Amino acid sequence: MQDRREALAMIGAGGLALALPSSRGRATAQSVRRKPPRLKAGDKVGLVGPAGFHADSFDLRIASESIAAMGLVPVLAPHVNDRFGYLAGQDRDRAADLNAMFADDSIHAIFAVRGGWGSARILPHLDWAAIRANPKLLVGFSDITALHLAIAARAGFPTIHGPNAGSAWGKLSWEPFRAMVFEGRLPLVANPPGDEDRLVQRLYRTRTIRPGTATGRLLGGNLTVLAHLVGTPWLPNFDGAILFIEDVDEAEYRIDRMLTQLGQAGILGKLAGLVFGQCTNCVGEGPSYGGFTLGDVLKQHVEPLGIPAYQGALFGHVADQFSLPVGCRAELDASAGTIRLLESPVA
Structure with a gap:
């Protein structure tokens, strides 16, 4: 998302000077089943x-x-x-x-x-x-x-x-996608085992932020885009949802700032679970001595929520990533680092 932050700043609060749809156009899980x-x-x-x-x-x-x-x-x-x-x-x-x-x-x-x-x-x-x-x-x-x-x-x-x-x-992206949207199957979203020459797996590792399992509707995507939709009529209801988020080229303090916004907007407090995927190039410039790591930031925001959460799922700005069906029910296992789909996105 090249030059995304600058563009977001340029649009500002007045960038969409148009009449927005009323809340009567908002869909609900009960009213829309197709x-x-x-x-x-x-x-x-x-x-x-x-x-x-x-x-x-x-x-x-x-x-x-x-x-x-x-x-x-x-x-x-x-x-x-x-x-x-x-x-x-x-x-x-x-x-x-x-x-x-x-x-x-x-x-x-x-x-x-x-x-x-x-x-x-x-x-x-x-x-x-x-x-x-x-x-x-x-x-x-x-x-x-x-x-x-x-x-x-x-x-x-x-x-x-x-x-x-x-x-x-690649294969890691295509095969689960085909199974889900061509065949109607529900592939398990789980990182593959690392195949590098190491005594202990380092590639594709996940990190449990808070253990446990949770069931809810998958909602999310890019953290920066989500944070900039707060206060607009374009966000769904996050009550009981499993939030999945990822980002790219954002320093740790920016991730901190956006999670603070989601928390103070009341979104994080509504969640049943949270998965943080890949954060590509998310390391601040300059000396890092005394600074928070991304893991520190996530722990500070997520642990107080008391919900199952983990970090490192394979989605985001990486060559091979999973497909996640937005709006479908799933079960998160934060200890195992998996998402089990409970509902197909296709009829």
């Missing part, structure tokens, strides 16, 4: 750019080939090659692409090409009535968190926090 259809070979899927632009057209070619390798047919959104500053086109054009993909009955799912910044800017321009009426899997991570959370709040059907279309899609 799920997106599972995918099958030959299905058409839309490729959209709701956030940052892709600098090289070859990147879009790689993304399209990845989708084709899944047995799916990529359909490029009209504005996916646009550029407006650091964005993949004007806000209304990016929103129009997403609206069109949801409204098109021939499109079975929607993949974000990449993240960056900009998804939150298009939320007021989305046709929420049409989105609610046409549940489809939206797949992506990083800045796409804004769309996942808004759909959970406004439309009520599951989405997939997982690799973008332009991500690496």
Whole structure:
């Protein structure tokens, strides 16, 4: 999410000077029960750019080939090659692409090409009535968190926090994704055993913050994006949820600041459990003597909650990451470092 913090600061409180939907449009788990259809070979899927632009057209070619390798047919959104500053086109054009993909009955799912910044800017321009009426899997991570959370709040059907279309899609990512959205199975979300030449496993280790198990609805994504949605109408109800969060290029004090915000906004106190995934390059610059580590920060914020929690799950800004179904029920085992899915995101 390159230059994300600067862009977030630029938009500020007045950056979305538009009429926002009323609370009457908010979905609930009780009022919305339809799920997106599972995918099958030959299905058409839309490729959209709701956030940052892709600098090289070859990147879009790689993304399209990845989708084709899944047995799916990529359909490029009209504005996916646009550029407006650091964005993949004007806000209304990016929103129009997403609206069109949801409204098109021939499109079975929607993949974000990449993240960056900009998804939150298009939320007021989305046709929420049409989105609610046409549940489809939206797949992506990083800045796409804004769309996942808004759909959970406004439309009520599951989405997939997982690799973008332009991500690496290695075996660790592809096989569980295929099992979940093509076959309707519920793969266990557990880090693989490390295969490096060490006496004790170091790669892919998890760390228990507070032991125990918890059951709840999976909600979350990128911590920075989530924190900047606090106070907007785009957040779902976190009562009894299992929050999963990750980030990139954020120093420890910034993670501290964002968790403080979530705590003081009342979100952390509502949770049944918490999983912190990968925090890539999350080490502050300069001397670290006397500073808090990321583990220290998480312990300070999470232990007082009295909920099961662990750190190090394989999702976030890494080459191989799990797919997590946003809005689906799951059981967290903080001691084992696992998430057991209890509900399929597809019908």
